[in-house]
Amino acid sequence: MTDHQSPSLTFTDFGAADAAAFLAPPQPGDDKYSRGVLGVMTGSSSFPGAALLGVEGATRTGVGMVRYLGPGRATRMVLQRRPEVVTADGRVQAWLIGSGMAAEGRDPSVTAALIEVLSHGHPVVVDAGALDLLEHATGPVVITPHAGELLTLLSSHGISTSRADITADAEHWAALTAQLLGVTVLLKGHLTHVVGAAQAGNSADRALGPAVRVTAPTTELATAGSGDVLAGILGALVATHHEELDADDDGNGGVLARLAATAATLHGLAGERASGGGPIVALDIAHALPATIAALRAR
Ligand SMILES: NC(=O)C1=CN([C@@H]2O[C@H](COP(=O)(O)OP(=O)(O)OC[C@H]3O[C@@H](n4cnc5c(N)ncnc54)[C@H](O)[C@@H]3O)[C@@H](O)[C@H]2O)[C@@H](O)CC1
Numbered sequence: 001m002t003d004h005q006s007p008s009l010t011f012t013d014f015g016a017a018d019a020a021a022f023l024a025p026p027q028p029g030d031d032k033y034s035r036g037v038l039g040v041m042t043g044s045s046s047f048p049g050a051a052l053l054g055v056e057g058a059t060r061t062g063v064g065m066v067r068y069l070g071p072g073r074a075t076r077m078v079l080q081r082r083p084e085v086v087t088a089d090g091r092v093q094a095w096l097i098g099s100g101m102a103a104e105g106r107d108p109s110v111t112a113a114l115i116e117v118l119s120h121g122h123p124v125v126v127d128a129g130a131l132d133l134l135e136h137a138t139g140p141v142v143i144t145p146h147a148g149e150l151l152t153l154l155s156s157h158g159i160s161t162s163r164a165d166i167t168a169d170a171e172h173w174a175a176l177t178a179q180l181l182g183v184t185v186l187l188k189g190h191l192t193h194v195v196g197a198a199q200a201g202n203s204a205d206r207a208l209g210p211a212v213r214v215t216a217p218t219t220e221l222a223t224a225g226s227g228d229v230l231a232g233i234l235g236a237l238v239a240t241h242h243e244e245l246d247a248d249d250d251g252n253g254g255v256l257a258r259l260a261a262t263a264a265t266l267h268g269l270a271g272e273r274a275s276g277g278g279p280i281v282a283l284d285i286a287h288a289l290p291a292t293i294a295a296l297r298a299r
């Protein structure tokens with residue numbers, strides 16, 4: 001526990017029925033652009049695989065198009081496996097940034113590109129190695145830290161806690177972070193906690209909510225790259241729901257929080273389907289997404 005006050009929120013369970021509401025198929029009048037284009041700036045020479053994992057998560061969730069902009073080796077890996085991905089710059093409706101990057105030692109040109117993305121005003125999913133750049137965001141942001149990444153983020157704001165504390169009291173720390181930073185928080189773990197936050201206002205009077213909890217249906221999700229796939233799933237959902245996000249005027253980031261909880265739910269159910277009781281690798285989660293989405297739509 002901690003001395004830092006967090007808003008008193010009541011967390012409710014978010015499950016398959018809630019997620020199904022955000023998984024409708026495209027409409028007859030849709031095309032790839034109207035469905036939504038996701039820009040992805042992820043991966044590095046140290047972690048090129050994270051780029052592919054996020055792109056697989058996004059494309060298997062269903063999205064009009066993915067534009068991947070990253071380092072050469074990661075780009076080659078992405079294109080080799082997913083020739084559908086466009087690697088030219090252009091218009092997007094949402095961004096996914098930071099997976100497979102490390103804030104420390106990040107190339108200045110990469111930092112500048114990430115800051116430019118954040119300053120465009122599009123919704124952005126911010127993961128791993130871009131979490132230090134939140135102050136540059138001008139549009140809605142959802143962050144996807146695990147407890148260790150949240151610890152680093154909070155210490156950069158002068159808040160000292162521990163990884164164990166964050167895990168033990170995830171509701172508190174997710175709510176405190178949402179209130180402090182004005183971003184929707186998806187705090188990963190066996191239980192994933194999501195708190196929506198209004199961008200506007202300051203930490204003293206910021207509107208928060210909804211606050212929801214997603215329980216993982218399998219512990220096999222605890223494997224390298226699993227979170228990179230989750231970030232891709234969320235990126236696709238944000239891109240394909242950009243119009244609902246634009247119209248979200250309830251002042252507390254409600255749509256973004258529900259999309260985040262949908263991503264965690266889908267990720268868990270796909271992992272469970274892929275596992276069938278046995279071990280999985282991260283790509284298995286991505287591959288199980290279409291059948292998982294079909295099952296949720298059929299409910
Ligand atoms: N295939 C890939 O390219 C993958 C890339 N990843 C990327 O790797 C970056 C770092 O993510 P992490 O979640 O590892 O960051 P963490 O903050 O959990 O860990 C940072 C570093 O601490 C060390 N560490 C922490 N706990 C440890 C333990 N129990 N045993 C041994 N070493 C430990 C590791 O050296 C690790 O690199 C992110 O950008 C992430 O997206 C990971 O998602 C794993 C897969």
Ligand SMILES: Nc1ncnc2c1ncn2[C@@H]1O[C@H](COP(=O)(O)OP(=O)(O)O)[C@@H](O)[C@H]1O
Pocket residue numbers: 146188189190191192216218219220221222223224225226227228229230267
């Ligand atoms: N014990 C667990 N049971 C169920 N899910 C877990 C467990 N541990 C981690 N996860 C899930 O696995 C994913 C791990 O993400 P992350 O820590 O970012 O790993 P990586 O950086 O290797 O992708 C998250 O979605 C998290 O919720």
